[in-house]
Amino acid sequence: MRDNQSEGIVSRRKLLTGAACAAVAAGVGATSYFVGGPNRVSRSLGKKVIVIGIDGMDPRLSAAMMKAGDLPNLAKMTASGGFSKLGTSIPPQSPVAWSNFINGSGPGSHGIFDFIHRHPHEHCKPYFAAAETLTPEGFVEWGDHQLQLDFWPFNHKPAKTVLRRQGVPFWDYLDAQKIDSVFYDLPSNYPPSPSQYGHHRCVSGMGTPDMLGTYGTYQYFSEDTPAAGVREGGGIRSKLRFENDSARATLIGPPDSFRKSPTPIEIEFEVHRDRQSDAVLLEIQDQKIMLQRGQWSRWTKLDFAISTPKLIPNQHASGICRFFLQEIAPNFRLYVTPINVNPSDPAVQLSEPDDFIENVSEELGLFYTTGFQEDHKARTNGVFNDDEFRRQATNVLEERLALFEYAVENYEDGLLFFYFSSSDLQSHIFWWDESDGNTQHPLISSPEAASRFQYVRDLYQRLDSIIGDINDRYSGKATIIVMSDHGFANFGRQFNLNSWLRDSGYLNPRECTNVLVNGDWSRTRAYGLGINGLYLNLKGREADGVVEPGEEQEQLLRRLKMQLESVRDVNGNQVIRNVYRSSEIYAGDATALAPDLIIGYARGYRASWETCLGELSEDTLRDNTSAWAADHCADALEVPGVLFCNKSIDKTDPSLVDVAPSILQEFGLPTPSTMTGQSIYKS
Amino acid sequence: MLTQIAVSLNSIANPIGQVLLAPIEWLPGWLSATLIGVVTGVLMLVVFKYTSNQSAIKRTRDQIKANMLALSLFKDDLGVSLRSQGRLLTGALRLILHALIPLAVLMIPMILILGQMSLWYQARPLRIGEESVVTVQLADESTDAVQAITLNTNDAVEVIAGPVRVSSKNMVCWKVMPIRDGQHQLEFKIGGETSLKEFVVGGAFEPTSQKRPAWDWNEVVMHPRETPFAPDSIVQSIEVTYPQRDALTAGTNNWVIYWFVISMVAAFVAKPFLNVNL
Numbered sequence: 001m002r003d004n005q006s007e008g009i010v011s012r013r014k015l016l017t018g019a020a021c022a023a024v025a026a027g028v029g030a031t032s033y034f035v036g037g038p039n040r041v042s043r044s045l046g047k048k049v050i051v052i053g054i055d056g057m058d059p060r061l062s063a064a065m066m067k068a069g070d071l072p073n074l075a076k077m078t079a080s081g082g083f084s085k086l087g088t089s090i091p092p093q094s095p096v097a098w099s100n101f102i103n104g105s106g107p108g109s110h111g112i113f114d115f116i117h118r119h120p121h122e123h124c125k126p127y128f129a130a131a132e133t134l135t136p137e138g139f140v141e142w143g144d145h146q147l148q149l150d151f152w153p154f155n156h157k158p159a160k161t162v163l164r165r166q167g168v169p170f171w172d173y174l175d176a177q178k179i180d181s182v183f184y185d186l187p188s189n190y191p192p193s194p195s196q197y198g199h200h201r202c203v204s205g206m207g208t209p210d211m212l213g214t215y216g217t218y219q220y221f222s223e224d225t226p227a228a229g230v231r232e233g234g235g236i237r238s239k240l241r242f243e244n245d246s247a248r249a250t251l252i253g254p255p256d257s258f259r260k261s262p263t264p265i266e267i268e269f270e271v272h273r274d275r276q277s278d279a280v281l282l283e284i285q286d287q288k289i290m291l292q293r294g295q296w297s298r299w300t301k302l303d304f305a306i307s308t309p310k311l312i313p314n315q316h317a318s319g320i321c322r323f324f325l326q327e328i329a330p331n332f333r334l335y336v337t338p339i340n341v342n343p344s345d346p347a348v349q350l351s352e353p354d355d356f357i358e359n360v361s362e363e364l365g366l367f368y369t370t371g372f373q374e375d376h377k378a379r380t381n382g383v384f385n386d387d388e389f390r391r392q393a394t395n396v397l398e399e400r401l402a403l404f405e406y407a408v409e410n411y412e413d414g415l416l417f418f419y420f421s422s423s424d425l426q427s428h429i430f431w432w433d434e435s436d437g438n439t440q441h442p443l444i445s446s447p448e449a450a451s452r453f454q455y456v457r458d459l460y461q462r463l464d465s466i467i468g469d470i471n472d473r474y475s476g477k478a479t480i481i482v483m484s485d486h487g488f489a490n491f492g493r494q495f496n497l498n499s500w501l502r503d504s505g506y507l508n509p510r511e512c513t514n515v516l517v518n519g520d521w522s523r524t525r526a527y528g529l530g531i532n533g534l535y536l537n538l539k540g541r542e543a544d545g546v547v548e549p550g551e552e553q554e555q556l557l558r559r560l561k562m563q564l565e566s567v568r569d570v571n572g573n574q575v576i577r578n579v580y581r582s583s584e585i586y587a588g589d590a591t592a593l594a595p596d597l598i599i600g601y602a603r604g605y606r607a608s609w610e611t612c613l614g615e616l617s618e619d620t621l622r623d624n625t626s627a628w629a630a631d632h633c634a635d636a637l638e639v640p641g642v643l644f645c646n647k648s649i650d651k652t653d654p655s656l657v658d659v660a661p662s663i664l665q666e667f668g669l670p671t672p673s674t675m676t677g678q679s680i681y682k683s
Numbered sequence: 684m685l686t687q688i689a690v691s692l693n694s695i696a697n698p699i700g701q702v703l704l705a706p707i708e709w710l711p712g713w714l715s716a717t718l719i720g721v722v723t724g725v726l727m728l729v730v731f732k733y734t735s736n737q738s739a740i741k742r743t744r745d746q747i748k749a750n751m752l753a754l755s756l757f758k759d760d761l762g763v764s765l766r767s768q769g770r771l772l773t774g775a776l777r778l779i780l781h782a783l784i785p786l787a788v789l790m791i792p793m794i795l796i797l798g799q800m801s802l803w804y805q806a807r808p809l810r811i812g813e814e815s816v817v818t819v820q821l822a823d824e825s826t827d828a829v830q831a832i833t834l835n836t837n838d839a840v841e842v843i844a845g846p847v848r849v850s851s852k853n854m855v856c857w858k859v860m861p862i863r864d865g866q867h868q869l870e871f872k873i874g875g876e877t878s879l880k881e882f883v884v885g886g887a888f889e890p891t892s893q894k895r896p897a898w899d900w901n902e903v904v905m906h907p908r909e910t911p912f913a914p915d916s917i918v919q920s921i922e923v924t925y926p927q928r929d930a931l932t933a934g935t936n937n938w939v940i941y942w943f944v945i946s947m948v949a950a951f952v953a954k955p956f957l958n959v960n961l
């Protein structure tokens with residue numbers, strides 16, 4: 001994994017910081033020798049709890065594979081300890097589910113109800129629920145630039161990304177008791193929450209942005225892209241024009257943030273191809289990268305110079321990317337990963353403490369730091385085919401395994417949490433279970449679907465062997481929990497909630513294409529946003545609310561629930577298994593942004609792609625023709641996760657919120673009043 | 684002419700450097716970098732002492748002190764104050780002038796020393812299995828050469844991709860992978876002529892020449908170890924990308940800053956003992 005591309009960027013800042021740190025460290029060391037240093041000794045007293053989070057691991061598939069003898073290590077764990085379904089969150093979306101795990105309590109405590117939330121006062125402007133970037137306030141102008149000076153007397157507020165998850169994460173209780181906890185790639189924790197006593201360390205996972213501030217934007221260069229280029233969800237395509245087998249291309253970087261009107265910082269690079277030897281040379285920032293067809297480059301460091309007003313030296317931000325040469329001729333195709341934040345020199349805080357990830361990088365070199373690493377967007381947009389996606393996903397898994405090795409090698413005691421995303425993002429693309437309602441894949445033949453589903457099984461087996469290693473290594477010495485946040489189901493048919501609301505007369509006008517763009521709020525009583533959320537256009541809450549709170553609201557909710565639960569597909573199948581009233585299922589201080597109803601789809605169904613961002617389509621129900629062929633944003637009862645433990649599981653029907661109290665109990669701590677979950681072990 | 688001088692100077696510096704810097708191979712990087720910094724700092728000081736007009740410098744310094752005193756004593760007397768300030772300025776200028784000769788004398792040896800140090804610290808040798816891109820730059824007028832040049836493989840190195848022939852730049856690149864430790868030679872053939880380039884594998888510290896330079900004084904100064912190509916050679920230069928050396932003291936680029944700081948500190952510490960006026 002170590003990156004060895006030679007590069008000519010001098011990090012003087014690093015040298016100076018290093019020198020200053022050495023001086024300070026020497027001073028602190030000398031002082032603490034006399035006055036007694038800060039007490040950082042762990043009180044874990046050798047107690048070890050290891051939690052392996054396998055996103056999307058499904059209990060049905062796991063049970064079937066164990067029965068067939070394909071998951072020997074998990075089967076062994078089941079025999080000596082326990083295995084159970086693990087109740088997931090409502091709705092069963094990863095950010096919601098992992099927040100349940102983190103707080104040991106439901107969405108009412110952490111305030112994350114969907115991938116997407118909306119600002120009710122700003123005409124329901126949507127934003128990602130887990131974190132939000134606040135717009136800066138105040139600035140001084142200086143030529144073409146504007147600067148936020150956050151010190152007195154200016155006290156400007158620079159743009160800042162804040163974690164929207166509320167409540168108390170369970171590691172705070174460990175931290176307060178001086179019990180060490182370390183988390184690798186924890187979802188729903190970006191920016192990483194601070195550790196008050198210095199006993200908690202964490203690398204942020206799902207939700208961590210790339211250098212462009214997105215969840216991942218690949219860049220793709222080909223000869224057959226339209227001249228104007230294409231911007232698509234998750235990526236940018238650019239056209240390459242070869243002259244004498246050489247071409248110039250431009251990588252789009254982060255915005256030039258000190259400019260009055262920030263434009264992206266661009267990096268020009270050259271592409272030279274040699275058809276005879278089937279190889280390509282890339283020249284970028286004094287680095288030469290040679291690739292053969294089908295080859296991936298190592299991580300390449302990119303230096304983005306952020307321009308500053310005169311007299312102030314330019315700021316630098318370091319990003320990393322990998323190149324994948326898909327084709328040389330006749331249609332040259334080059335994929336570039338999203339530009340990740342460089343873990344060896346992070347431009348934004350990726351870990352708590354912030355040098356944690358730098359220490360990891362010192363040993364492992366460069367690696368993916370964005371939250372979503374498997375590039376599913378490249379697959380669904382057709383930039384990758386199945387094989388290419390699988391190859392990239394395997395790259396990710398190899399990196400994760402190296403990191404896992406590091407995590408285990410550097411673990412002494414306390415809590416170790418490690419997260420695998422592969423099982424979720426590979427399942428979204430490759431899962432198709434014909435035994436699940438005996439349905440036909442909307443795009444491919446049964447044998448094809450079966451051979452792709454085998455990839456998921458292969459992955460389960462790979463993870464099983466890793467769990468076997470850990471069990472051998474820590475047998476009798478640690479409590480080991482293997483868990484997932486939800487399971488999986490086919491996603492063959494998609495339901496447009498907004499179209500249904502329109503057809504049922506709740507959303508107007510009839511020709512509306514997107515409720516956020518050309519909806520008539522004065523004639524709209526309900527709208528769908530996010531994957532499982534339905535909101536009333538409530539007076540006093542929504543900017544142009546029309547539904548009176550109280551009796552009208554109550555009747556409308558009851559009617560919507562009843563009507564939605566009776567929706568049938570053309571073959572007579574029930575589309576929606578349960579509709580939940582948020583007032584009945586959520587409790588806590590953080591319910592203000594909750595949808596009014598949560599739609600729990602039956603297996604095989606999910607919200608349509610369009611409806612999630614307020615769009616409408618002609619039909620309400622149609623086939624899902626995306627390469628993203630499986631999902632879990634259904635009814636929570638349809639897609640529970642898994643719970644394996646090397647100790648017996650005493651609680652019946654354990655659920656995600658029960659894991660945190662169990663971990664605390666293992667360290668001798670009572671279940672705090674902030675948690676609604678209960679320990680899965682007998683006390 | 685300049686290139687010829689640089690080449691001649693290198694022919695003296697290379698054997699001396701090879702002997703004097705040999706201990707780098709077995710010392711820890713930080714220690715060798717510190718030792719070189721200390722020794723060169725003290726040597727610079729000694730050279731300064733004997734090439735500068737020490738008594739004149741001392742006189743100037745005394746005058747500066749006197750003027751500073753005058754400034755503080757006659758703060759309120761504008762005339763004295765202005766005159767002292769003027770003298771302070773000329774004093775400072777004179778100090779700089781006095782330093783010019785020693786600087787001129789020191790400049791060339793310093794460049795040579797830095798050139799020799801860069802061979803050890805600027806990059807590290809490749810490890811077995813570690814990929815590298817080799818670039819041959821050909822003369823502008825030799826358009827066919829791009830197609831004609833070949834890289835001969837041997838038992839030390841394997842070509843794993845390429846060549847990529849970039850005719851717009853008269854440049855040919857290969858991706859190679861070392862398979863055996865040692866100081867090897869890469870062998871390029873074109874029209875019956877053979878061009879060689881050093882290729883270093885293994886070892887923590889070994890002189891590592893990144894480029895066999897073109898006939899250009901600037902390049903020759905930067906890459907002193909290998910003989911430059913003749914001005915009329917078809918092959919103009921050959922470059923091997925070596926990995927960065929990650930270290931604060933003896934690492935890529937950092938070593939220059941570290942050397943500068945250490946040599947300055949050493950010179951200032953040694954100043955009173957050697958009785959030098961700066």
Ligand SMILES: [Zn+2]
Pocket residue numbers: 056094424425428632
């Ligand atoms: Zn998922």
